[in-house]
Amino acid sequence: MELRIVHDLLDKVVLDDGRRNIGRVDGVVLELRRDAAPVVSAFEIGGRVLARRLGPRLARWAVALGRRWPALGNGVTRFAMRDVRTTGITVSVKCDGRPTPALAWENWLREHVISRIPGA
Amino acid sequence: MKRILDLTLGIVTSIGGFLEAGSIITAVQAGAVFGYKLLWTIALGTLGLMLLVEQSGRLAAVTGRTVGDALRERFGIRFFIIPLVTGLLVSFLVLASEIGGVALALQMATGIGFQWWAMPVAFAGWFLLWKGNFGIVEKGTSLLGLVTIVFVVAALKLHPDWGRVGASLLPTAPDHDGPRYWYLAVSIIGASISPYLYMFYSSGAVEDGWGVNDLSTNKATAVLGMSFGGILSAAVLIIAALVFLPRGIQVDRYEQAGLLLPPVLGHTGFVLFLASLGIACFGATTEITLAMAYLLAQGLGWDWSENARPKQNARFSLTYTVTILLAGVVMAVGIDPLKLTNFSMMLTAASLPVTVIPMFVLMNDEALVGEHRNRWFSNAALGALSIVTIIVLVSAVPLQILGGS
Structure with a gap:
């Protein structure tokens, strides 16, 4: 199947089975094949992946930041293309996004910060 | 019936939410020094805002995508990072100015210094965002903001020379203080067309679940709401021209603006000015905070x-919490609200091209907006506006240096 990476995949919002936003497609993983066109095997969500697209210096900072404060490093979430339901204006995947690293920060903040403020 | 009610509410909301610290202060300063001469910049800014509000509302109604979404999706992160960073930075300074506006209104009402009010104001804004919903934040503060109609009443009571008012809608060159004139012209454009406004508007359209059926409401809100809103700004300028110019009052301190209405409406005028300034800036405080959280979350x-x-x-939720409290801190350390307001209006004006020019691509992308894409008229108007924003960007730094104080 032909896929227009920039038009229908890269930078689109990723929705999980519960229609939750789990992030945006920050990068794609290409599989190079001998004697055949490369295929998109997966896509990734994560600050480190995004930083890589913004430039080598930012990418180095992101890696250094993750090493210095591992808790800050969100990790990278990778979805195989076989788990992708649709692409286009948004990308939906066949899974529950909640336990993935992409929502680790969201979950941590909800539990440790936001829920403790009255009225949340 | 419900449609008419929605429409009326939409228009009333945009009128009540139109004025904020920047539009009030720049209009007062312009009227005080140049009389009616700078009215054309309010007209130009209002037309520009009308155009962008209509297009961003149409984008949201047709695609369910906000301007922030569409900018990242269509142009990718390598471009999107520019409007994201400039948008957050400029909006943060404008936000601090709005908190300063509320705090100054409270200072003039109570005699307690504005620095002491900054954190309570930021906290009150946060509380509204935390406990309220979109309708309360948008419509609640805007309905209260209808008190700003007092400026139109006062302007009418002063019986301005309508012939000269009309003539000032066309640009003219200044006969004195050229740099200051052009500085204020650019500031007024920045105060009228703030990117946070159409970012907020398109996010609101998504919050309210707009669809193609809402396109007529969108158009009417943009045209009528912004026109009436522009009349409020114009009224402020006209009053300043008739009250401050003859008395030689130049507004270099916020408190001087408080003298705008008393000569026309007596003590009630002073109270209504404080109420207008406080409510208008408070409404803008909550809207800008939300607009910033929307932009980051969407991006x-x-x-x-x-x-x-x-x-x-x-x-x-954490983003808007941290944003509004940090902006409160900026005011609490005692930065001059008037200088910050002037500076952030200039910066806003300079930041316009990065969001205005990409609208061309978005609103002409058939895959995105289909049959609702721009016609020749919208494109021509957007083209003219883009040229204006580029001129503004190029002239912003020299004007800030030459005409800034």
Whole structure:
């Protein structure tokens, strides 16, 4: 199947089975094949992946930041293309996004910060 | 019936929410020094805003995507990072100015210095965002903001020379203080067309679940709401021209603006000015804070909605919490609100091209907006506006240096 990476995949919002936003497609993983066109095997969500697209210096900072404060490093979430339901204006995947690293920060903040403020 | 009610509410909301610290202060300064001469910049700014509000509302109604979403999706992160960073930076300074506006109104009412009010104001704004929903934040503060109609009443009571008012709608060169004139011209454009306004508007359209059926409401809100809103700014300028110019009062301190209405409406005028300034700036405070949280959440693909409980979208709620409190701190350390307002209006004006020019691509992309894409008229108007924003960007730094104080 032909896929227009920039038009229908890269930078689109990723929705999980519960229609939750789990992030945006920050990068794609290409599989190079001998004697055949490369295929998109997966896509990734994560600050480190995004930083890589913004430039080598930012990418180095992101890696250094993750090493210095591992808790800050969100990790990278990778979805195989076989788990992708649709692409286009948004990308939906066949899974529950909640336990993935992409929502680790969201979950941590909800539990440790936001829920403790009255009225949340 | 419901449609007419929605339409009326939409228009009333945009009138009540139109004025804020920047539009009030720049209009007062312009009228005080140049009389009616700078009215054309309010007209130009209002037309520009009308155009952008209509297009961003149409984008949201047709595609369900906000301007923030569409900018990242269509142009990718390598471009999107520019409007994201400039948008957040400029909006943050404008936000601090708005908190300063509320704090100054409270200072003039109580005699207690504005620095002491900054954190309570920021906290009150946060509380409204935390406990309220989109309708309360948008419509609640805007309905109270209708008190700003007092400026139109006062302007009418002063019986301005309508012939000269009309003539000032066309640009003219200044006969004195050229740099100051052009500095204020650019500031007024920045105060009228703030990117946070159409970012907020398109996010609001998504919050309210707009579809193609709402396109007529969108058009009417943009045209009528912004026109009436522009009349409020014009009224402020006209009053300043008739009250301050003959008395030689130049507004270099916020408190001087408080003298705008008393000569026309007596003590009630003073009270109504404070109420107008306070409410208008408070409304803008909550809207800018939300607009910033929307932009970041949309850009990074987080869940966002002011209609959900704060803990449902933890990163979004944390963003507006940190943003508004930090902006409060900026005011609490005692930065001059008037200087900050002037500076941030200039910066806003300079930041316009990065969001205005990409609108061309978005609104002409058939895959995105289909049959609702721009016609020749919208494109021509957007083209003219883009040229204006580029001229503004190029002239912003020299004007800030030459005409800034």
